[in-house]
Amino acid sequence: MGHRSLILAITLVPVALAASGPSAVAAETPPADAVRRGEYVFNAAGCLGCHTDEKGGGAPLAGGRGLATPFGTFHTPNITPDPTHGIGRWTEAQFVKAFREGEGPGGTHLFPAFPYASYTRMTDADLKDLRAYLMTRPASAQANRPHDLDPPFGWRFLLPVWKALYLDEGPLPDDPSKPAEWNRGRYLVEALGHCGECHTPRDWMGGMDQDRRFAGSSEGPEGDKIPNITPEPKAGIGGWSVGDIASFLEIGMTPDGDFVGSGMGEVIRNSTSKLTPEDRRAIAVYLKSVPAVK
Amino acid sequence: MASRKFLTITAASTLLACLACTAVAQDKESVMKMREQTMKTMGGAMQATGKFVKNEGGTVDDVKAAAARLTEAASKDIASLFPAGSTGGESRAKPEIWTSWDVFAKQWADLKPAAAKLTEAAASGDRQQIAAAMGGVGKACGTCHDQFRAPKQ
Numbered sequence: 116m117g118h119r120s121l122i123l124a125i126t127l128v129p130v131a132l133a134a135s136g137p138s139a140v141a142a143e144t145p146p147a148d149a150v151r152r153g154e155y156v157f158n159a160a161g162c163l164g165c166h167t168d169e170k171g172g173g174a175p176l177a178g179g180r181g182l183a184t185p186f187g188t189f190h191t192p193n194i195t196p197d198p199t200h201g202i203g204r205w206t207e208a209q210f211v212k213a214f215r216e217g218e219g220p221g222g223t224h225l226f227p228a229f230p231y232a233s234y235t236r237m238t239d240a241d242l243k244d245l246r247a248y249l250m251t252r253p254a255s256a257q258a259n260r261p262h263d264l265d266p267p268f269g270w271r272f273l274l275p276v277w278k279a280l281y282l283d284e285g286p287l288p289d290d291p292s293k294p295a296e297w298n299r300g301r302y303l304v305e306a307l308g309h310c311g312e313c314h315t316p317r318d319w320m321g322g323m324d325q326d327r328r329f330a331g332s333s334e335g336p337e338g339d340k341i342p343n344i345t346p347e348p349k350a351g352i353g354g355w356s357v358g359d360i361a362s363f364l365e366i367g368m369t370p371d372g373d374f375v376g377s378g379m380g381e382v383i384r385n386s387t388s389k390l391t392p393e394d395r396r397a398i399a400v401y402l403k404s405v406p407a408v409k
Numbered sequence: 410m411a412s413r414k415f416l417t418i419t420a421a422s423t424l425l426a427c428l429a430c431t432a433v434a435q436d437k438e439s440v441m442k443m444r445e446q447t448m449k450t451m452g453g454a455m456q457a458t459g460k461f462v463k464n465e466g467g468t469v470d471d472v473k474a475a476a477a478r479l480t481e482a483a484s485k486d487i488a489s490l491f492p493a494g495s496t497g498g499e500s501r502a503k504p505e506i507w508t509s510w511d512v513f514a515k516q517w518a519d520l521k522p523a524a525a526k527l528t529e530a531a532a533s534g535d536r537q538q539i540a541a542a543m544g545g546v547g548k549a550c551g552t553c554h555d556q557f558r559a560p561k562q
Contacts, residue, residue: 339560358463366547372456374547376554383551 153248187264300401
């Protein structure tokens with residue numbers, strides 16, 4: 116009898132495993148719709164560029180790209196579903212918190228090179244879809260590299276101070292007095308596209324100077340000079356039509372027929388060229404409405 | 410007497426050398442100017458094409474003329490437009506052009522078929538087709554600028 120129950124147990128265990136296997140996966144497998152929507156959010160939010168060391172031949176989203184800034188060099192982390200080196204063990208709530216509050220699992224304050232001052236504006240729905248998509252990406256076991264920051268910018272314990280000064284947490288409600296296209300454009304520019312993270316100059320503490328929003332910066336990432344994208348006629352892009360801006364975001368052509376490379380070329384390739392024409396137009400409409408700054 | 414001859418020869422050769430180096434410097438300047446002009450011609454052609462694509466007043470004939478200008482520019486010998494070391498000053502040409510010459514030359518060569526597609530599209534007069542062909546040329550321009558042109562400072 117004892118013998119028989121042992122055999123029964125041995126027979127049943129694999130059955131139980133087989134039964135629990137697919138159902139456990141099913142619980143983790145997000146609906147195809149969420150993944151598809153998440154891919155669009157992923158493109159609009161431009162995640163690929165910073166989280167991939169393209170020049171070094173790194174795996175997509177495995178991190179390791181060095182971002183030289185006036186505060187030191189950030190090395191972007193692995194955001195593949197790898198459980199050890201990536202974000203595979205992050206719960207949905209932890210994922211949302213990272214974007215909303217700039218806080219990783221275990222209460223680690225994240226550096227704002229991860230542009231949560233913008234991503235905090237994302238809706239819960241978009242964040243959940245984005246996570247669903249990221250979890251379908253191939254995992255990479257590439258270990259993260261620590262940042263090389265100049266003091267005091269590398270002192271994580273100072274980050275709550277930075278957040279108190281510069282992080283205005285939470286999504287941006289639509290302005291009912293404005294057309295839907297404008298509201299969509301604002302969401303794409305301010306939240307997903309995080310355009311201001313490069314195009315708005317930063318003060319000495321690395322916060323965005325809100326009085327000079329989108330006025331450009333001489334100290335962009337990798338030392339690039341970042342242009343003014345406000346509607347100011349001379350310093351900015353006041354002379355560009357909505358169509359000029361939309362086609363620039365699609366194929367990278369400026370109104371004088373030049374084609375951009377470098378940082379913006381990458382943004383166009385990875386992000387804005389993959390948006391719908393309606394979304395590119397919405398971005399253009401919103402940009403034409405922001406205050407002109409010289 | 411001998412020393413006088415020697416002096417004359419030295420003076421003459423120094424003079425010649427100086428003339429030569431001025432000539433080289435002037436040559437570099439003029440090459441860079443000519444190159445800038447070629448780039449501007451291509452930009453202007455794309456601008457004209459864009460006006461039609463964006464429906465901002467351009468005509469199909471403008472696109473045809475633009476495609477012809479583009480084809481002519483793309484037929485230029487890249488080695489004569491970018492002789493070794495022809496950068497500095499206003500030029501944003503990166504030194505990598507000459508260290509990765511084959512990649513650079515291949516990217517330039519990609520312009521020609523892209524321009525041919527635009528010519529074809531212009532002949533069809535179809536806005537969609539022209540827009541797609543313009544995107545193809547733009548991709549060739551942007552790929553090279555991305556790798557071999559320094560950002561504006």
